[in-house]
Amino acid sequence: MTDYSLSLALPSTLNYIGVPVTFADEHEWSSCVFASSSIGSGRRLYVTDIKNDYSITAPITCLTYLALGSKNRIGENILMSNVIYGSTSEGLKGTIPEVFSFASTDGLVNGDLIKDVDKVYKIFETTPGTSTIYSSFISKFIAIRIQ
Structure with a gap:
């Protein structure tokens, strides 16, 4: 996460590269994921390094989803x-x-902290305005666990 100074008037940027938590032990999905709030492609992230499949030479794009209704x-x-x-x-x-x-x-502000028992999350605004067309994420606000 890169959180720029307010004087620069740039949104925070999240570039995630790492191993995801998978829902199943399917070998073809146990791989590396790249997601970005600034260079994604319309709610898509990229899955690369597919295990046990050496014929794949380009990353696979996957849609991202939100498990919530319309309220925060x-x-x-x-x-x-x-x-x-x-x-x-x-x-x-x-x-x-x-x-x-x-x-x-609604009610979200860049830099706010959310506390849940012993965990703390920080909110980052990653996309100016309301568009997320160039983001891997659905929401322009992202929370990351910081403690």
Whole structure:
């Protein structure tokens, strides 16, 4: 995560490269994921280094999904969703660990902290305005566990 100074007027940028948490032990999906809030392709992330399949020479793109309705809050509680990815033909395949999205931007402010028992998450605004067309993520706000 790169969080720029306010004077630069640039949104925060998240580039995630790593091993996802997969929903199944399918060898072809136990691989490396690249997701970015600045160079994604319309809610898509890239899956590379597919295990046991040396014929794949280019990354596979997968859509990202949000596991929430259209609200962010229930009373004083803020709802966050894992960043889930998959495809329409293969189904949901995995999630990016410790990175969360939101269903709405209502009440969210860049830099806010969300506390859940002994965990702390920081909110970052990663896309100016309302568009997420160049992001791998559905929401322009992302929360990352910092403690």
